[in-house]
Amino acid sequence: MVSEINQTPKALRLHIGVFGDTNAGKSTFINAVTGQNIALTSPVAGTTTDPVFKPMELLPLGPVVFIDTAGLDDKSELGQIRVEKSMEQLEVCDAAVLVISSESQNVCSVKEYVSMIKSKKIPYVIVANKINGKKSELDLELYGNVVSADLNDKNDIGKIKEALIDLLKDKIEDPVLTADLVHPGDLVMLTAPQDIQAPKGRLILPEVQVLRDLLDNNCMVMTVTSDNIRNALDSLKNPPALVVTDSQIFKEVNEIIPKDIPLTSFSLLMAKIKGDIKSLIKGAESIDNLTDGDKVLILESCSHHAMDDDIARVKIPNLLRKYTGKNLVIDNISGQNISINIKDYKLAIHCGGCMINRKAMLKKQRIFSDAGIPMTNFGVCIAYMNGMLKRICY
Numbered sequence: 001m002v003s004e005i006n007q008t009p010k011a012l013r014l015h016i017g018v019f020g021d022t023n024a025g026k027s028t029f030i031n032a033v034t035g036q037n038i039a040l041t042s043p044v045a046g047t048t049t050d051p052v053f054k055p056m057e058l059l060p061l062g063p064v065v066f067i068d069t070a071g072l073d074d075k076s077e078l079g080q081i082r083v084e085k086s087m088e089q090l091e092v093c094d095a096a097v098l099v100i101s102s103e104s105q106n107v108c109s110v111k112e113y114v115s116m117i118k119s120k121k122i123p124y125v126i127v128a129n130k131i132n133g134k135k136s137e138l139d140l141e142l143y144g145n146v147v148s149a150d151l152n153d154k155n156d157i158g159k160i161k162e163a164l165i166d167l168l169k170d171k172i173e174d175p176v177l178t179a180d181l182v183h184p185g186d187l188v189m190l191t192a193p194q195d196i197q198a199p200k201g202r203l204i205l206p207e208v209q210v211l212r213d214l215l216d217n218n219c220m221v222m223t224v225t226s227d228n229i230r231n232a233l234d235s236l237k238n239p240p241a242l243v244v245t246d247s248q249i250f251k252e253v254n255e256i257i258p259k260d261i262p263l264t265s266f267s268l269l270m271a272k273i274k275g276d277i278k279s280l281i282k283g284a285e286s287i288d289n290l291t292d293g294d295k296v297l298i299l300e301s302c303s304h305h306a307m308d309d310d311i312a313r314v315k316i317p318n319l320l321r322k323y324t325g326k327n328l329v330i331d332n333i334s335g336q337n338i339s340i341n342i343k344d345y346k347l348a349i350h351c352g353g354c355m356i357n358r359k360a361m362l363k364k365q366r367i368f369s370d371a372g373i374p375m376t377n378f379g380v381c382i383a384y385m386n387g388m389l390k391r392i393c394y
């Protein structure tokens with residue numbers, strides 16, 4: 001179930017085409033935004049000759065693919081064919097980035113490219129690059145959505161990502177809680193620990209949310225405590241289509257539930273709707289890379305009174321040290337904003353985020369992703385270290 005970013009089928013990714021004149025900086029743009037040196041760049045016009053596809057995870061948009069193209073002004077012998085191939089990409093992309101070098105004086109081509117993109121009704125952003133502290137001589141504001149940037153400057157890349165996210169925000173599809181795991185009419189079993197703890201007299205929010213979502217999906221739902229799972233299974237004519245477990249009792253549940261019955265957990269379902277689960281899982285996998293002296297940051301979005309076996313200050317640090325066998329430096333912070341310098345941390349572990357919305361969680365994921373620091377959350381890292389991710393679906 002642990003999936004890699006590149007396993008998202010290309011067709012399901014948002015396609016962002018990068019267009020402009022030869023030598024404008026299209027390939028440099030792709031390297032800058034993806035943070036990798038993957039596209040060939042050079043001061044020689046005509047370096048990129050065919051469309052090249054570069055996948056990446058652009059939070060909160062999710063998986064996207066950038067398409068590097070040959071310059072639209074290519075006058076070389078094969079130029080016409082190259083331009084046609086670039087134009088084919090313009091036909092199919094979900095958004096366009098028009099890279100205009102601030103050194104360019106060619107106002108006609110800007111006008112022509114913008115009207116071409118507009119005629120296809122494709123949302124676009126103009127990146128005026130090579131600014132080197134000065135403004136483009138072309139009045140690009142005339143043509144709409146412009147970001148001035150030096151592609152060698154990290155802060156400017158942040159601005160470009162914000163503009164792209166803003167451009168495509170309507171295309172973000174929020175993940176569903178259970179609809180992709182069940183069918184109408186399915187029987188689903190929810191399991192709770194034998195001694196259901198706080199809050200007294202109620203079920204916790206994830207249990208209530210999952211129950212409600214399953215009912216909305218026209219499922220039949222039975223909730224049992226761990227001492228009744230076997231009896232409940234025996235009493236059924238057909239096995240449940242899905243079992244949802246509390247992570248605390250995963251081991252017992254896993255022993256009882258036959259392997260052919262899909263099993264998931266409340267915390268993984270919540271992680272799926274709250275944040276970008278694939279990145280959170282990749283973050284958890286990076287626990288295996290921690291070594292002696294590495295710094296880990298544990299973040300909680302709200303401050304609460306710490307209890308004796310507090311999950312953020314006691315349980316997770318203990319589990320991390322036991323699992324890795326390493327001498328780790330573990331810091332805790334709480335609150336909505338990250339007010340410390342994060343660059344020395346090798347891993348960030350965020351709480352489940354019950355007090356923040358998906359947008360806020362994705363923003364935090366992006367801050368760490370941009371800083372090159374893997375980030376996971378409480379539920380996902382516990383599931384990973386307990387070996388649950390090999391068994392459960394989400």
Ligand SMILES: Nc1nc2c(ncn2[C@@H]2O[C@H](COP(=O)(O)OP(=O)(O)OP(=O)(O)O)[C@@H](O)[C@H]2O)c(=O)[nH]1
Pocket residue numbers: 020021022023024025026027028029040041042043044045046047048049069070071129130131132149150151152
């Ligand atoms: N200083 C500076 N140089 C840039 C910037 N963007 C691109 N360049 C340089 O401009 C040159 C051309 O960049 P490329 O990314 O190869 O341009 P391209 O649009 O992909 O060109 P073709 O593939 O030939 O169509 C390279 O030498 C880059 O280093 C920028 O924002 N600032």
Ligand SMILES: [Mg+2]
Pocket residue numbers: 026027028040041047048068069
């Ligand atoms: Mg190129």
